[in-house]
Amino acid sequence: MPPVDGYTERRRTVASGLAGRKLDAMLIAFSPNLRYLTGFTGSNGSLLLLPDDAILFTDPRYQIQARQEVNCRVRIAKGALLLDVAAAIGKLRLRRIGYEPSRMTCDFFNSLTARLPLKTSLEAVSGWIEELRMIKSPPEQQLIRRSVETNSRAFDQAVARARAGMKEQDLAAELEYRMRRLGAEKPAFETIVAAGARSALPHAQPTRARMEAGGLVVVDMGAMQDGYCSDMTRMLFLGTPPAKVKRTYRAVLEAQLAAIDTVRPGVSTAQVDRQARRVLKSYGLDRAFVHSTGHGLGLEIHEPPRIGKRDKSRLKAGMTVTIEPGVYLEGFGGIRIEDTVVVTETGCEILTPTSKELREI
Amino acid sequence: MPPVDGYTERRRTVASGLAGRKLDAMLIAFSPNLRYLTGFTGSNGSLLLLPDDAILFTDPRYQIQARQEVNCRVRIAKGALLLDVAAAIGKLRLRRIGYEPSRMTCDFFNSLTARLPLKTSLEAVSGWIEELRMIKSPPEQQLIRRSVETNSRAFDQAVARARAGMKEQDLAAELEYRMRRLGAEKPAFETIVAAGARSALPHAQPTRARMEAGGLVVVDMGAMQDGYCSDMTRMLFLGTPPAKVKRTYRAVLEAQLAAIDTVRPGVSTAQVDRQARRVLKSYGLDRAFVHSTGHGLGLEIHEPPRIGKRDKSRLKAGMTVTIEPGVYLEGFGGIRIEDTVVVTETGCEILTPTSKELREI
DSSP states (O other), X not given: OOOOOHHHHHHHHHHHTTGGGTOSEEEEOOHHHHHHHHOOOOSSEEEEEETTEEEEEEOGGGHHHHHHHOOSEEEEOSSOHHHHHHXXXXXXXXXXXXXXXXXXXXXXXXXXXXXXXXXXXXXXXXXHHXXXXXXXXXXXXXXXXXXXXXXXXXHHHHHTTOOTTOBHHHHHHHHHHHHHHTTOSEXXXXXXXXXXXXXXXXXXXXXXXXXXXXXXXXXXXXXXXXXXXXOEEEEXXXXXXOHHHHHHHHHHHHHHHHHHHXXXXXXXXXXXXXXXXXXXXXXXXXXXXXXXXXXXXXXXXSEEEEEXXXXXXXXXXXXXXXXXXXXXXXXXXXXXXXXXXXXXXXXXXXXXXXXXSOEEO | OOOOOHHXXXXXXXXXHHGGGTOSEEEEOOHHHHHHHHOOOOSSEEEEEETTEEEEEEOGGGHHHHHHHOOSEEEEOXXXXXXXXXXXXXXXXXOEEEEOTTTSBHHHHHHHHHTSOTTOEEEEOOSHHHHHHHSOOHHHHHHHHHHHHHHHHHHHHHHTTOOTTOBHHHHHHHHHHHHHHTTOSEESSOOEEEEGXXXXXXXXXXXXXXXXXXXXXXXXXXXXXTTEEOOEEEEEESSOOOHHHHHHHHHHHHXXXXXXXXXXXXXXXXXXXXXXXXXXXXXXXXXXXXXXXXXXXXSSSSEEEEESTTOOOBOOTTOEEEEOOEEEETTTEEEEOBEEEEEOSSSEEEOOOSOOXXXXX
């Protein structure tokens, strides 16, 4: 018998849930779910998970890599993976196959269905693996902690070089260079550096625009290290911030701290979101807060639970989430403050070590 | 009347093709297609394209940005975009809506279908926008050329610092930092730096492994600049290459040059692929060439046409493609050489200016 490792154990958890869902197998092709269940990091793979077996299908580019990374059976497909997957389903006489409807394209579904025996059906199973992924094991928490630390160190190193006149994209380049040198594979998402009025765009891409004296700069960055994400937003001000900037900054910080303060097992994510909104409302800023308060993160930068107005999930120990209220005022700019936190048995721990003072440059 | 710009013209091309496909509208949500038709660079959008109108749906995060980037109507959705899209389809009494089955998830399709009037249907339309995107206009070619030049300059600058003992991921970090400083938004894909035996993994991610003297290093990198991709692979050797490396390198180079030599309008992509394989076969290396010879690139790093054994497309002037044969020998390593070329009226132009000598470090 092979030793029980993380991947084998996770596959066993899913395998043991098949019968209860009346499934003969589960088909998983979404890359983060695949990595969670097998360790495979290639970009093209499908896992057919059976009650007592698992087969990973991939293409010849990943032949050597799959054998190194994966401890279940591997089949190298010569053509489209779905042909081999369909053939295996037929040969194994499987009848009810679970699939991930929010991860599979209509094309893949239709092509696979067309190749299955008449009595075989694909059954939509939503969010099963994502639900397992929500609770991070201690080794996963450790990886996220490391990713957060890399990210914060990269921020410190790069911001030490920031100055008025620097292009947004040059600061972004510096931030990403530093995180890679500190051990990250890549940024977890496109680093945001947005200066002046552009800071009012919540998802601004860095441009050739220069950061001007007397202006705000939002820096929203995350690392991906050993597959796990971090996420942090901090604000810089080039010069001495005027009263309105300071006031708005304090309001957002108060909202962020209040939201963090509510994080503990059993609390609904809507309640955390409400807390941030309540504080911003007391400053007349609630309408300028145009997104949700946070999101889970792990193998993906955005994963369940979402922390928004309409969300019904409840926090549990082991979840890792961001808390990131922000306000966006056209013409004035935007201010957002974001940490990565882990839900503990009694509350939460803020993983992000970076100071939350408005950083004057 | 608004002035005719690239985006309006492109939308008119699609709009004028609706009637022939018996469609009342086309729904486009795939980000590169959306960008091609509107200029919108946000991550969440759906375009409803009508014979004489176009509406872009996005969420509040992109409210300001969409107004800056897009010259058609913009609607900001409060909840899931598909609710607003469904409502608009109902209100406009549209009956047959084209959708992109290889880009839409089963979930989106099912949720949208459930919200449409009974007499309204979604009709699969595959690869229409991608087909338009295959032929690059002169301004697009110019953008790709710039992206290629940035990429090659970044290679030169970073490789000047490469030395034995350096970690794969540190060279990757340097390459990406240089491309960003030279004007790229980001790498077009995860930069590959794979040393020694790891060079035999066609899609290796850079690791903490050090590049050792007496070993091969494959560098496969691309920039994304103003939305357009470049792609290049070059080989380094740390020291003086032994005869087998030189011999294998020459075989791959001969295959690459022979394939490039066949590129001209009217030639099938399978023929280009065959040419590379023919040369490698003469060296007994054809079985070590485990992927296709190349692919189109533009707003995406991989887009039609594919240049592989089973592909039936024919080259046309204005297409931009990679030519990248490679051989992978477990234990020995891998060798790949890749350029970005544009198909001209009479043949092709190699855009990549970097020397194709095996680079000794």
